[in-house]
Amino acid sequence: MWSWEAFFSFLHDPLLLQGAWTTVWLTAVSMALALPLAVLVALGRASGFVPLRLVTGGYVWLMRGTPLLVQLVIIYTGLPQLGLRLGVITSALVGLVLNEAAYLSEIVRAGVLSVPRGQSEAARALGMPPWKVFRVVVMPQALRVMVPPLGNSFNGLLKTTTLVSVISVEELLRRTQFAVQTNFRVLEGLTAAALYYLAMTTLWGLVQRWLEARVGRGHQARPSSGRRTRNAALELETR
Amino acid sequence: MTIETVVEAHQVRKSYGDVDVLKGIDLTVRQGEVVLVLGPSGGGKSTFLRTLNHLETPDSGTVTICGERIGYGEKGALRESRIALQRRRTGMVFQQFNLFPNMTALDNVAAGPVHVNRVPRAEARAAAGELLAMVGLADKTGNYPAQLSGGQQQRVAIARALAMRPQLLLFDEPTSALDPEMVGEVLDVMVRLREEGMTMIVVSHEMGFARAAADRVVFISDGVVVEDKSPDLFFAAPEHQRTRQFLDRIL
Ligand SMILES: Nc1ncnc2c1ncn2[C@@H]1O[C@H](COP(=O)(O)OP(=O)(O)O)[C@@H](O)[C@H]1O
Ligand SMILES: [Mg+2]
Numbered sequence: 080m081w082s083w084e085a086f087f088s089f090l091h092d093p094l095l096l097q098g099a100w101t102t103v104w105l106t107a108v109s110m111a112l113a114l115p116l117a118v119l120v121a122l123g124r125a126s127g128f129v130p131l132r133l134v135t136g137g138y139v140w141l142m143r144g145t146p147l148l149v150q151l152v153i154i155y156t157g158l159p160q161l162g163l164r165l166g167v168i169t170s171a172l173v174g175l176v177l178n179e180a181a182y183l184s185e186i187v188r189a190g191v192l193s194v195p196r197g198q199s200e201a202a203r204a205l206g207m208p209p210w211k212v213f214r215v216v217v218m219p220q221a222l223r224v225m226v227p228p229l230g231n232s233f234n235g236l237l238k239t240t241t242l243v244s245v246i247s248v249e250e251l252l253r254r255t256q257f258a259v260q261t262n263f264r265v266l267e268g269l270t271a272a273a274l275y276y277l278a279m280t281t282l283w284g285l286v287q288r289w290l291e292a293r294v295g296r297g298h299q300a301r302p303s304s305g306r307r308t309r310n311a312a313l314e315l316e317t318r
Numbered sequence: 319m320t321i322e323t324v325v326e327a328h329q330v331r332k333s334y335g336d337v338d339v340l341k342g343i344d345l346t347v348r349q350g351e352v353v354l355v356l357g358p359s360g361g362g363k364s365t366f367l368r369t370l371n372h373l374e375t376p377d378s379g380t381v382t383i384c385g386e387r388i389g390y391g392e393k394g395a396l397r398e399s400r401i402a403l404q405r406r407r408t409g410m411v412f413q414q415f416n417l418f419p420n421m422t423a424l425d426n427v428a429a430g431p432v433h434v435n436r437v438p439r440a441e442a443r444a445a446a447g448e449l450l451a452m453v454g455l456a457d458k459t460g461n462y463p464a465q466l467s468g469g470q471q472q473r474v475a476i477a478r479a480l481a482m483r484p485q486l487l488l489f490d491e492p493t494s495a496l497d498p499e500m501v502g503e504v505l506d507v508m509v510r511l512r513e514e515g516m517t518m519i520v521v522s523h524e525m526g527f528a529r530a531a532a533d534r535v536v537f538i539s540d541g542v543v544v545e546d547k548s549p550d551l552f553f554a555a556p557e558h559q560r561t562r563q564f565l566d567r568i569l
Binding site for chain 2: 197200205207211219
């Protein structure tokens, strides 16, 4: 039997609300730390210095080739065996950041490679030093390509954080499991939790749309004369 | 009055693998001179132009711009961030314009002063507005490159190069990507720059421009300078077989 009463009380349960908040900030902090790390890893993989390329390449291979769940348990439960004892939240953050950065570095790499060579050449010809070329010209254009997949990663990470419940981080899922134990209304409790996740990912979807419009400046613009477009269409026809 | 040498290239060589693209190019350009570079496709014109601001590192030979050796200091090869400083003297205009698509015309032109010379943005924008007016685009300052025609984009690109107040402008086939009816508006700007005394090296096959605006024509083929003389002499009496064959094909 489904109980609306139980369902609504779960929706209002401060236990769940606090858990949802933990989920949100874990995701945001992990993403915020993983992104700069991913940029460094992507630069390392593009570097001319072979050892750096090997280390960063090996890191990505390792992180993407093993389950996050295994990584988390190793960090929280396994490392103390070597004398390295990390707190619950620290373990969760370390695991999420290291794992996510490996995936994000691929997105960053694809984004940077998508910027035509002529762009960095024009910037260099103006006299911009390398880091300005990267920050002022390459990165903003790479971002346009990167924002949609980065947004999807954020959406994915919101849900991936459920895994850290296994090392006893009290995020939304674990809090829901606690709450359910008082009345054994499993279906109502987890449905409420699912609704929370849905609300978070939906809100994020709106933020993502806004971000995409922002970084797309100049690109959605149509040529005022339409002449180039017509020429392109002609070329296609004659092919 | 002394005539200052702006460009001094000496025995510039460059190979890619076992392809010798530049086989020892010499070129001297004095202040205010307009040098037109002609030659068959694949002859090394772009590569040579790019060695002049070290976008391409020569294997050997020297490039000196306004008395400063490009790419090398007293202690040998310079780092890219030091070479960047040297590049401020040289503006470059590309065949494909290479405007920054995410910036308006105004911000494209202001980009150099703002990000290289640290000019305050408002000041750089004001100066950029004047440059855009100078190339006839006063009403397009807020347009993004995608909202401009090819000819307009190339004029923005010229204004962007001028914003750094260069001593020398390099043009690599500035009109080759343009629809024919837009070529004139770009060449007009270049002719005006010549009248204002700008030193320019222009790779182009626009014969009208060669006759009207060039002080010298340099013919580069197979990585060497085959001829280097006034346009009149060049077109009337080309000395070499290779030059005659080339002229027969394009005239
Ligand atoms: N980065 C490069 N790697 C290998 N070969 C190149 C490169 N750039 C130019 N080349 C070769 O050098 C030759 C000269 O090219 P280029 O300077 O562009 O000639 P042009 O501008 O006169 O048409 C061509 O054969 C071209 O294929
Ligand atoms: Mg070329």
